Amino acid sequence: MAEFVEHYALVRWPVVAAFVLAALIVSARLTRRPPPTHRVDAAVDSAHLLMCLVMLAMLVFPAATDPHAMRGVLTALTVAFGILLAERVVGWRTGATAAPDGVMAIGYHTVAAAAMLYAMAGHGADHATGPAPWAALALAALFTLDALVALGTVGHGPRWHRFVHPAGAHPLTSALVPHVVMDIGTAFMLIAAIGR
Numbered sequence: 001m002a003e004f005v006e007h008y009a010l011v012r013w014p015v016v017a018a019f020v021l022a023a024l025i026v027s028a029r030l031t032r033r034p035p036p037t038h039r040v041d042a043a044v045d046s047a048h049l050l051m052c053l054v055m056l057a058m059l060v061f062p063a064a065t066d067p068h069a070m071r072g073v074l075t076a077l078t079v080a081f082g083i084l085l086a087e088r089v090v091g092w093r094t095g096a097t098a099a100p101d102g103v104m105a106i107g108y109h110t111v112a113a114a115a116m117l118y119a120m121a122g123h124g125a126d127h128a129t130g131p132a133p134w135a136a137l138a139l140a141a142l143f144t145l146d147a148l149v150a151l152g153t154v155g156h157g158p159r160w161h162r163f164v165h166p167a168g169a170h171p172l173t174s175a176l177v178p179h180v181v182m183d184i185g186t187a188f189m190l191i192a193a194i195g196r
Helices: 002-007 009-032 039-060 067-093 103-119 133-152 176-194
Strands: none
Touching: 009 039, 009 176, 039 067, 039 103, 039 176, 067 103, 103 133, 103 176, 133 176
16 A cells, blocks of 8 residues: 555645645634533544544555554544444434434444555555455445535535534535545545555
8 A cells, every 4th residue: 555655646645635634624623612512523523533643644654654553543443433333323222312413423434444444454464465456446436425425415405414414514614524535535545455
C-alpha cells in the first residue's frame, strides 16, 4: 500500500488535505458542544476524529507506519465501535432512546474501521497476499456510492442524512464534510491496498 500511496501523490495530498479539514471540523464541533447534550453526535464526531487521525497517519507516513501497529489500532477501533453500536441498538430496542439515533452512524464507523482493517490484511506478513481484489473493489464502490448518496441530499433536506447524522441539520452543515471525506478516504485506501 505504501508504494501505491507514495506513487499517486497527485491524489494522496488532496486526500490528506481533506482529512485535515475533516479533523478540524469535528474537533471544532466537539469543543463547541456542551458535554451533556447531543451525546450521539459527540460519539459520531469522536469516531470521525479517531478515523481521520488513523487515516492521516497511513497517508502522511505510508512507509514509516508499522502495519502491525495499524492493524492493532484498527482492531481496537472496530471492537470499540462494535461495542458502542451494541449499546445503541440495545438502547433503541428497549426504548431508552426514542429513535435509532446514532445506530446507523456508529454502524457506519464500525464498517469503515473493519474495511480499513481488511485493507491492511497482508501488510507486514511474509506470505500473506492481502485483501481479495474483488472484495476490496466492492467495498470501495459501496463507500463511493455512500458519498454520492450523501452528497445527493444537498438541497433535498435531511432524508438520508438524518440516519447518519441524527441532529436533523441541513446536509450542507459541517456534519456532511467528515462523512464524505471518510467515504472517499476509505475507498482510496481500499484501492491502494489492491494496487500495491
